[in-house]
Amino acid sequence: MFAKIVINFKINIPMRLVISAAISLRKKSKSFVLLLIYFFNISIIFAQSNNESFVKGQLLFKIKDNIPLNIPVQLEINFNTIFFLQDLTKKYDLKKLTKPFYALKSEILQRTFCLEFSDYNNIDNIIQSLYKTGLVEYVEKVPIETFDYTPNDPRFVDQWHLIKINAEAAWTFSKGSKKIKVAVIDTGADYDHFDLKANIWTNPNEIPNNNIDDDKNGYVDDIHGYDTADKDGDPLELPTSNYIHGTHTAGLVGAVSDNSVGIASIGYNVSIIPVKVSRDATPGTPVNSYEGLSYAIAAGADVISMSLGSAGNGHVTYQNIVKLAASKGIVLVGAAGNNGNTTKNYPGAFNEFICIASTDRYDVKATTSCYGAWVDLCSPGFKF
Numbered sequence: 001m002f003a004k005i006v007i008n009f010k011i012n013i014p015m016r017l018v019i020s021a022a023i024s025l026r027k028k029s030k031s032f033v034l035l036l037i038y039f040f041n042i043s044i045i046f047a048q049s050n051n052e053s054f055v056k057g058q059l060l061f062k063i064k065d066n067i068p069l070n071i072p073v074q075l076e077i078n079f080n081t082i083f084f085l086q087d088l089t090k091k092y093d094l095k096k097l098t099k100p101f102y103a104l105k106s107e108i109l110q111r112t113f114c115l116e117f118s119d120y121n122n123i124d125n126i127i128q129s130l131y132k133t134g135l136v137e138y139v140e141k142v143p144i145e146t147f148d149y150t151p152n153d154p155r156f157v158d159q160w161h162l163i164k165i166n167a168e169a170a171w172t173f174s175k176g177s178k179k180i181k182v183a184v185i186d187t188g189a190d191y192d193h194f195d196l197k198a199n200i201w202t203n204p205n206e207i208p209n210n211n212i213d214d215d216k217n218g219y220v221d222d223i224h225g226y227d228t229a230d231k232d233g234d235p236l237e238l239p240t241s242n243y244i245h246g247t248h249t250a251g252l253v254g255a256v257s258d259n260s261v262g263i264a265s266i267g268y269n270v271s272i273i274p275v276k277v278s279r280d281a282t283p284g285t286p287v288n289s290y291e292g293l294s295y296a297i298a299a300g301a302d303v304i305s306m307s308l309g310s311a312g313n314g315h316v317t318y319q320n321i322v323k324l325a326a327s328k329g330i331v332l333v334g335a336a337g338n339n340g341n342t343t344k345n346y347p348g349a350f351n352e353f354i355c356i357a358s359t360d361r362y363d364v365k366a367t368t369s370c371y372g373a374w375v376d377l378c379s380p381g382f383k384f
């Protein structure tokens, strides 16, 4: 039965990914119903076309497998722990060393580090210095990622996408299951929203607000997911962001359905794990989303949906963590991108991902959708 549900979900989740949505939002403190109708092209994406752009002052690197390491399993690492970094700290203004994937039982990812520094202009020199040690397998810059969506006529309340994809027929087959955990890696989510709350995952073995990682998954107080951007146990999407993305994508995946309010969702009856990868201070900008991916794996997600990413060549670090997710049988869904060209966008373009392009209500490719042989499916995601 479980397998059947998962198979069904493979079909459904991608569709919601690029679908338009109508979310009826009624905030408790307000006496009116605010209809938020968005057409999401939940595709990912980046302002760049072929040229990647990178986060200033960050590098990812992996220490070779044959170098003995005894480094604590935690996020922040002291520079003194890695002897060859001590020389670099004298030469450059290094700020921080982290092990972003500390929570994962993976030899490769336990050897992968993120180095933060303020000598932005010396980034290429720092890369060279790392390679010169002879102890580093690779060094790579951190891609800048973006969210993307296409708002539509705000009075458009028709959920045509559900009709288009024969959602009713799918629901006849299965209405999903609370046992299926779908991690939505995004700007967080309004998990108290009346049309989401009942479908939000609660970590059964985590005690709230005691500053202890009770379930020992590597993350403190992660009751309803985690915020890997602000590094806290609260993935709430703040109202100040106007719920720009994550609350909507979570609604598309798993709004409470058949409850006489709001919208119906393709997932219908699943457990949503909100994973927040943008800072409260900059809600529209993803920050190192692979840390969110890492959390989703640690939380035991069955499906991971990523509505963000970057154009480029596919980074080694990202590929390694994606391979780990795939090896655990996690269904990975990402968008083809929203530049309207044949640029690959990652993580969606990785082989392990179900990569989704966007079509309109006439089944024509959206002009904004990226396209190419790496696309696996198309689904509604554009205005009519």
Ligand SMILES: [Ca+2]
Binding pocket: 206, 213, 214, 215, 216, 217, 218, 219, 220, 221, 222
């Ligand atoms: Ca925990």
Ligand SMILES: [Ca+2]
Binding pocket: 206, 207, 208, 209, 210, 211, 212, 213, 214, 220, 221, 222
């Ligand atoms: Ca706790």
Ligand SMILES: [Ca+2]
Binding pocket: 227, 230, 232, 233, 234, 235, 236, 276
């Ligand atoms: Ca937070």
Ligand SMILES: [Ca+2]
Binding pocket: 195, 255, 256, 257, 258, 259, 260, 261, 262, 263, 264
């Ligand atoms: Ca509903």
